[in-house]
Amino acid sequence: MRKKFFLVWMMAFLMLAGVAPLAYAGKANDTLNILHTVELSSVDNYFNTDRWGVVLCHLLWDSLLYRDFKTGEYKPNLATSYKFIDGKTLEFDLRQGVKFHNGDEFDADDVVYTLNWVSDPKNGVKTQNNVNWIEKCEKLGKYKVRLKTKKNFPAAPEYIAAVMAIYPHKYYAKVGPDGMAIKPVGTGPYKGVEVVPGKSITMAKNENYFADSPKGKPSIGKLHIRFISEVNTQIAELMSGRADWIWRVPQDQAEKMAKMPKITVENSDTMRVHFLQFDAVNKKGRNSPLNKLKVRQAIGHAVDKATIQKTLVRGASQLIHSACYPSQLGCTSDVVRYEYDPAKAKKLLAEAGYPNGFEMDFYGWRERPEMEAIMGYLNAVGIKAKIQYMTYAAVREKIRVGEVDMAMNNWGSFSIHDASAFTGNFFGGTADDNARDPEVIKWLEIADTSVDLEVRKKNYKMALQRIAEQAYCIPLWSSNMNYAYTKDLNFTAQPDEIPRFFNASWK
Amino acid sequence: MLIYTLKRLALAVAVALVVSALSFGLLYLSGDPATAIGGEAATDADILFIRKTYGFDQPIYTQYLTWIGKALRGDFGMSYYFRVPVSQIMAARLPATLILGFSAIVFALVFSIPLGVIAAIRPNSWIDRTALFLSVMGQAMPSFWLGLMLMVLLSVWLPLLPPSGTEGWEYFVMPTIVLGYYAMPAIMRLTRAGMMEVLASDYIRTARAKGLLSGSILFKHALRNAVIPVVSVSAVQFGFMLGGSIVIETVFAIQGMGYLAWESIKRSDFPTVQAVILVFAVIYIVLTLAADLLNGWLDPRIRVT
Numbered sequence: 001m002r003k004k005f006f007l008v009w010m011m012a013f014l015m016l017a018g019v020a021p022l023a024y025a026g027k028a029n030d031t032l033n034i035l036h037t038v039e040l041s042s043v044d045n046y047f048n049t050d051r052w053g054v055v056l057c058h059l060l061w062d063s064l065l066y067r068d069f070k071t072g073e074y075k076p077n078l079a080t081s082y083k084f085i086d087g088k089t090l091e092f093d094l095r096q097g098v099k100f101h102n103g104d105e106f107d108a109d110d111v112v113y114t115l116n117w118v119s120d121p122k123n124g125v126k127t128q129n130n131v132n133w134i135e136k137c138e139k140l141g142k143y144k145v146r147l148k149t150k151k152n153f154p155a156a157p158e159y160i161a162a163v164m165a166i167y168p169h170k171y172y173a174k175v176g177p178d179g180m181a182i183k184p185v186g187t188g189p190y191k192g193v194e195v196v197p198g199k200s201i202t203m204a205k206n207e208n209y210f211a212d213s214p215k216g217k218p219s220i221g222k223l224h225i226r227f228i229s230e231v232n233t234q235i236a237e238l239m240s241g242r243a244d245w246i247w248r249v250p251q252d253q254a255e256k257m258a259k260m261p262k263i264t265v266e267n268s269d270t271m272r273v274h275f276l277q278f279d280a281v282n283k284k285g286r287n288s289p290l291n292k293l294k295v296r297q298a299i300g301h302a303v304d305k306a307t308i309q310k311t312l313v314r315g316a317s318q319l320i321h322s323a324c325y326p327s328q329l330g331c332t333s334d335v336v337r338y339e340y341d342p343a344k345a346k347k348l349l350a351e352a353g354y355p356n357g358f359e360m361d362f363y364g365w366r367e368r369p370e371m372e373a374i375m376g377y378l379n380a381v382g383i384k385a386k387i388q389y390m391t392y393a394a395v396r397e398k399i400r401v402g403e404v405d406m407a408m409n410n411w412g413s414f415s416i417h418d419a420s421a422f423t424g425n426f427f428g429g430t431a432d433d434n435a436r437d438p439e440v441i442k443w444l445e446i447a448d449t450s451v452d453l454e455v456r457k458k459n460y461k462m463a464l465q466r467i468a469e470q471a472y473c474i475p476l477w478s479s480n481m482n483y484a485y486t487k488d489l490n491f492t493a494q495p496d497e498i499p500r501f502f503n504a505s506w507k
Numbered sequence: 508m509l510i511y512t513l514k515r516l517a518l519a520v521a522v523a524l525v526v527s528a529l530s531f532g533l534l535y536l537s538g539d540p541a542t543a544i545g546g547e548a549a550t551d552a553d554i555l556f557i558r559k560t561y562g563f564d565q566p567i568y569t570q571y572l573t574w575i576g577k578a579l580r581g582d583f584g585m586s587y588y589f590r591v592p593v594s595q596i597m598a599a600r601l602p603a604t605l606i607l608g609f610s611a612i613v614f615a616l617v618f619s620i621p622l623g624v625i626a627a628i629r630p631n632s633w634i635d636r637t638a639l640f641l642s643v644m645g646q647a648m649p650s651f652w653l654g655l656m657l658m659v660l661l662s663v664w665l666p667l668l669p670p671s672g673t674e675g676w677e678y679f680v681m682p683t684i685v686l687g688y689y690a691m692p693a694i695m696r697l698t699r700a701g702m703m704e705v706l707a708s709d710y711i712r713t714a715r716a717k718g719l720l721s722g723s724i725l726f727k728h729a730l731r732n733a734v735i736p737v738v739s740v741s742a743v744q745f746g747f748m749l750g751g752s753i754v755i756e757t758v759f760a761i762q763g764m765g766y767l768a769w770e771s772i773k774r775s776d777f778p779t780v781q782a783v784i785l786v787f788a789v790i791y792i793v794l795t796l797a798a799d800l801l802n803g804w805l806d807p808r809i810r811v812t
Contacts (some may be wrong), residue, residue, distance in 0.1 A: 228760040236670040395544035431551040
């Protein structure tokens with residue numbers, strides 16, 4: 001009775017105080033209200049490294065190609081066709097009759113300007129990894145361009161399709177990255193309406209979107225993206241009807257939300273692979289036990305990754321056996337596997353000279369519960385692992401200088417569907433390579449630069465098999481992600497973590 | 508009063524400098540800033556380039572002197588993350604924090620001082636016990652939990668208030684209640700204790716004997732003395748509300764200074780973190796100084812000590 005009285009009183013008070021009825025999201029006003037946890041540093045596609053930057057790249061802009069996520073093939077987008085002239089040269093025929101959101105007509109000048117500008121290191125593009133393979137782009141005609149790469153780069157179509165937005169050259173030359181960040185202009189299925197830095201982005205359907213785009217014409221009238229870092233607040237927004245779509249919902253909360261009548265919860269696998277990374281090469285001359293193959297193999301057998309995946313990670317994640325994500329070109333799971341076998345782990349440790357185990361530091365910066373579970377398994381075979389939980393920057397710095405025995409690492413490959421995006425970073429002789437195996441480096445060099453698909457696959461396979469045999473890392477599982485959205489919405493999640501709102505519609 | 512003021516001012520400047528040096532130095536313990544700025548894809552060459560460009564290759568004291576010199580002129584450098592001047596970002600975020608902090612301290616004072624006074628006049632009455640209960644609850648309840656519970660009640664069950672944002676005054680109702688409630692116990696208990704002590708003193712008995720009106724005794728003679736510690740505590744609480752509202756700003760998605768500090772720490776955006784810490788420290792120091800001066804005015808004996 002008292003509770004009722006309180007609620008009635010509170011309601012009356014707020015009504016008298018003049019609280020306007022709250023605006024509701026969704027189908028009624030054809031606005032999809034989207035929440036994301038991280039505020040973007042810039043809307044300019046080339047000046048942010050957040051996942052939402054990749055999402056915006058597909059919404060506001062178009063690339064020359066588009067990767068069909070169902071078939072994996074590259075479809076013409078702003079280009080109508082493309083061909084490799086040789087390992088370092090690609091030619092594109094461009095689509096005619098396409099217009100940018102500001103009315104400028106699209107042609108070769110836009111492609112040449114964009115690709116040359118972003119690949120010039122002087123211009124300080126943040127996503128250097130995505131553009132630093134470009135040598136130059138030349139105009140061959142009003143609707144024809146030639147792209148030169150610095151070395152043979154067969155993964156070029158993947159990068160072009162995934163992250164290379166084409167900008168209107170006159171507009172970008174005038175406003176630069178700061179202007180593009182506030183008033184983005186592209187050819188994409190949605191056009192920018194309002195950008196409030198660090199707070200929200202509003203987009204409206206591009207009514208003049210070209211009919212032949214492989215993305216398809218958008219259906220929903222407006223997209224309104226807000227940045228809210230606290231997951232519980234996001235859930236409250238969704239439950240109160242002020243938001244329509246959220247993602248990265250923790251598993252336990254997702255399970256509870258799935259029982260609610262107005263909310264759909266979808267769990268999807270992602271390309272982010274978790275793995276144990278070791279100091280295999282003894283970079284700093286510390287003579288860590290992890291320099292020994294048998295110790296690394298013992299760790300592979302000591303951890304019951306299937307049980308951890310089933311009980312802690314859960315959802316649509318999958319067990320990973322080699323150092324790449326299975327759908328990436330060149331990735332193979334035909335490698336040595338380390339089944340859970342604690343007795344064998346103990347035997348290997350004894351053979352390596354550690355019958356009573358040893359102590360080591362175990363570094364990480366996310367997924368603490370999973371790290372603790374791994375620590376428990378290691379403890380059971382005699383390895384006393386002490387968790388060192390730090391920021392990403394601190395751990396990575398330590399890994400690079402060779403101060404880390406073992407780390408729980410993860411890699412999303414920037415959603416690039418090519419094994420090079422994973423193996424190249426961790427085993428290609430880079431700063432992050434803690435194996436430094438000359439044979440692996442050689443095979444990867446061939447695989448990364450050959451234009452012969454079979455040669456690529458063969459060399460990736462050899463490299464991945466050796467990485468597994470030598471236990472340079474122990475792959476664990478892929479991340480999964482929970483999406484929660486209103487029942488009014490037709491939406492399908494993809495493993496590349498790019499929500500395609502241009503394919504979404506109201507029910 | 509002039510010497511007292513000058514002494515307090517010199518102390519305030521010294522504290523501000525120490526805090527700025529500490530915040531500058533401590534941030535470097537969280538890892539190499541060049542790696543943090545470079546992000547996942549940065550190569551060794553990229554990191555070397557960043558280190559040189561941003562001056563991380565200089566000795567830390569050189570970096571500090573350069574930074575503090577510019578900061579004194581209002582130039583806090585460029586945010587690594589947003590690539591715009593930090594002063595510009597702070598100017599955009601400060602209003603929300605000030606609105607929230609000010610409304611919360613007003614909320615706390617409006618409820619806690621009268622409650623404390625009434626509780627002191629009627630010790631062990633139901634109102635005293637209620638005040639004590641509210642005070643214990645306020646201290647025991649984590650503010651993020653109270654925030655989320657209010658959100659569930661007033662946004663989800665009864666869709667009366669928006670759960671988060673800053674688009675209008677109604678967005679500040681829940682965060683004001685939560686933040687203000689957190690400050691109430693200390694102010695209320697101090698008012699109660701101070702009033703009880705003062706009411707039992709000789710000069711109040713004399714005032715009563717002289718037949719002065721009880722209202723005049725209470726507010727003119729008693730409250731002025733009882734309120735001295737309350738002024739100090741309120742200043743500290745207000746400082747806390749500005750600087751310590753990180754949790755509340757995060758829960759209610761208020762893009763204020765606390766939220767900015769938290770997000771900038773996560774992003775290793777050093778110039779922003781350093782500037783926010785310095786601004787918060789200066790606000791704290793100014794508030795403490797103001798409280799000291801106000802207390803010196805309220806009670807002249809303080810100036811001598």
